Amino acid sequence: xxxxxxxxxxxxxxxxxxxxxxxxxxxxxxxxxxxxxxxxxxxxxxxxxxxxxxxxxxxxxxxxxxxxxxxxxxxxxxxxxxxxxxxxxxxxxxxxxxxxxxxxxxxxxxxxxxxxxxxxxxxxxxxxxxxxxxxxxxxxxxxxxxxxxxxxxxxxxxxxxxxxxxxxxxxxxxxxxxxxxxxxxxxxxxxxxxxxxxxxxxxxxxxxxxxxxxxxxxxxxxxxxxxxxxxxxxxxxxxxxxxxxxxxxxxxxxxxxxxxxxxxxxxxxxxxxxxxxxxxxxxxxxxxxxxxxxxxxxxxxxxxxxxxxxxxxxxxxxxxxxxxxxxxxxxxxxxxxxxxxxxxxxxxxxxxxxxxxxxxxxxxxxxxxxxxxxxxxxxxxxxxxxxxxxxxxxxxxxxxxxxxxxxxxxxxxxxxxxxxxxxxxxxxxxxxxxxxxxxxxxxxxxxxxxxxxxxxxxxxxxxxxxxxxxxxxxxxxxxxxxxxxxxxxxxxxxxxxxxxxxxxxxxxxxxxxxxxxxxxxxxxxxxxxxxxxxxxxxxxxxxxxxxxxxxxxxxxxxxxxxxxx
Numbered sequence: 001x002x003x004x005x006x007x008x009x010x011x012x013x014x015x016x017x018x019x020x021x022x023x024x025x026x027x028x029x030x031x032x033x034x035x036x037x038x039x040x041x042x043x044x045x046x047x048x049x050x051x052x053x054x055x056x057x058x059x060x061x062x063x064x065x066x067x068x069x070x071x072x073x074x075x076x077x078x079x080x081x082x083x084x085x086x087x088x089x090x091x092x093x094x095x096x097x098x099x100x101x102x103x104x105x106x107x108x109x110x111x112x113x114x115x116x117x118x119x120x121x122x123x124x125x126x127x128x129x130x131x132x133x134x135x136x137x138x139x140x141x142x143x144x145x146x147x148x149x150x151x152x153x154x155x156x157x158x159x160x161x162x163x164x165x166x167x168x169x170x171x172x173x174x175x176x177x178x179x180x181x182x183x184x185x186x187x188x189x190x191x192x193x194x195x196x197x198x199x200x201x202x203x204x205x206x207x208x209x210x211x212x213x214x215x216x217x218x219x220x221x222x223x224x225x226x227x228x229x230x231x232x233x234x235x236x237x238x239x240x241x242x243x244x245x246x247x248x249x250x251x252x253x254x255x256x257x258x259x260x261x262x263x264x265x266x267x268x269x270x271x272x273x274x275x276x277x278x279x280x281x282x283x284x285x286x287x288x289x290x291x292x293x294x295x296x297x298x299x300x301x302x303x304x305x306x307x308x309x310x311x312x313x314x315x316x317x318x319x320x321x322x323x324x325x326x327x328x329x330x331x332x333x334x335x336x337x338x339x340x341x342x343x344x345x346x347x348x349x350x351x352x353x354x355x356x357x358x359x360x361x362x363x364x365x366x367x368x369x370x371x372x373x374x375x376x377x378x379x380x381x382x383x384x385x386x387x388x389x390x391x392x393x394x395x396x397x398x399x400x401x402x403x404x405x406x407x408x409x410x411x412x413x414x415x416x417x418x419x420x421x422x423x424x425x426x427x428x429x430x431x432x433x434x435x436x437x438x439x440x441x442x443x444x445x446x447x448x449x450x451x452x453x454x455x456x457x458x459x460x461x462x463x464x465x466x467x468x469x470x471x472x473x474x475x476x477x478x479x480x481x482x483x484x485x486x487x488x489x490x491x492x493x494x495x496x497x498x499x500x501x502x503x504x505x506x507x508x509x510x511x512x513x514x515x516x517x518x519x520x521x522x523x524x525x526x527x528x529x530x531x532x533x534x535x536x537x538x539x540x541x542x543x544x545x546x547x548x549x550x551x552x553x554x555x556x557x558x559x560x561x562x563x564x565x
Contacts, residue, residue: 062228074276078235081136090132125348130239160235177229204548241354246284269294295560298449303524307460315490347409392432450533451522452514461511461518516540
């Protein structure tokens with residue numbers, strides 16, 4: 001295997017010269033920097049050792065130019081706890097008690113499912129009350145980079161987000177972005193991690209070896225190595241509107257930049273790496289401060305929303321999918337127990353929370369809601385109308401039989417007696433404002449995105465209510481039926497004017513995607529960003545655990561930053 005080598009030629013090639021000076025003559029062990037003072041001096045601690053021990057402590061002196069990298073979690077990917085201060089107290093939890101802690105590992109997952117399965121709808125509403133919660137920074141940090149420590153990682157927010165989903169991403173970025181070249185036989189070569197990225201199969205990225213997919217050159221990596229890339233995580237209260245989360249992200253960005261400038265470093269911009277709904281938060285933030293964003297990598301973003309959100313509101317969380325094996329279906333069932341397996345369990349949380357409602361299909365989403373009548377011969381589908389073709393008016397329609405929200409289920413805790421409808425309407429209106437006025441089609445100009453279009457990871461590209469009938473029903477009458485009762489599993493008995501009583505069942509996933517976001521929504525940034533990557537081979541939550549996507553993300557960070565460094 002050939003390696004890209006060069007000899008350090010200029011004093012400006014900081015990292016290469018440091019390695020050439022310190023890396024070849026004697027063995028060393030890395031010691032993390034514990035603090036940086038106001039004058040920019042690094043502080044570290046190490047134990048004294050006997051003279052016989054010739055391995056010296058090594059402290060990496062990073063470049064003085066800084067581009068922080070911030071990883072932004074998806075919905076449900078941030079740890080939440082009951083607020084430790086504030087006028088509004090959680091009705092179920094003590095101040096500081098964990099409210100939402102996504103499980104890490106199978107045993108923790110089973111325990112969490114068991115705990116949530118025992119929680120009634122009113123208890124769920126009380127626990128997941130957006131106004132009484134805050135981000136919990138005390139979550140698990142699974143792996144600490146060699147030249148860092150837990151205190152530093154926690155100060156940078158690593159404990160705010162789900163370790164199983166993002167811990168590997170955080171660790172890999174911190175390790176590799178700040179280790180670009182190594183010394184070998186008097187010359188300098190790319191670190192093996194970067195050689196491996198260059199040799200990664202471009203087909204797994206859905207691209208070729210040309211253009212943005214071209215291998216990173218030595219000159220590009222040398223240019224990149226002139227900066228230091230401290231890696232941060234940003235957790236947010238995903239029950240609140242993404243407008244609020246975007247404002248808090250802006251505050252975090254400005255605080256991080258100021259902290260580096262305050263220690264005599266050059267720092268003006270940050271790099272954002274997003275997952276799922278985190279991409280929507282990042283876009284709304286970048287629209288406010290584009291000059292402070294160096295670039296953005298979006299992963300599996302539901303750019304147009306997702307019909308799966310409607311399904312979970314209307315029927316509860318799906319617990320199966322066509323083509324999935326027994327273990328996958330079992331895992332889906334356990335997740336449904338946590339998130340809410342029925343509309344009775346999901347409605348009190350989702351319908352009262354603007355953040356989740358902002359994942360409903362937006363005004364830009366292609367036609368997605370249908371009724372299908374299965375006749376003995378020639379089944380047919382009918383598009384279900386939205387008032388004025390406005391999806392937000394539909395989400396506020398609590399009378400039509402295919403409504404998303406059953407008001408009778410919205411407030412089992414009785415927190416909004418007499419005003420539950422007003423509260424739900426307000427949450428939907430906030431989602432409409434966010435979609436149409438604050439976000440719309442905006443993307444930061446230095447953005448790339450990848451999405452999954454895997455036929456083995458079926459998603460709801462559309463949603464159909466399916467009924468079996470012995471005779472056809474005229475399309476206009478399908479629009480005006482009345483729900484007479486609900487069935488377990490999300491089905492609805494519907495009385496059709498001038499027609500039969502029909503039992504409508506929820507449809508199954510019908511489109512390639514990642515199991516949550518369909519291709520139609522994932523690919524929506526195409527033409528509005530520098531490049532989109534159509535990929536396969538992973539599910540929604542596991543996007544950054546996939547080796548190909550992890551390699552692609554690092555590749556894109558280097559390529560995008562060439563424009564601004």
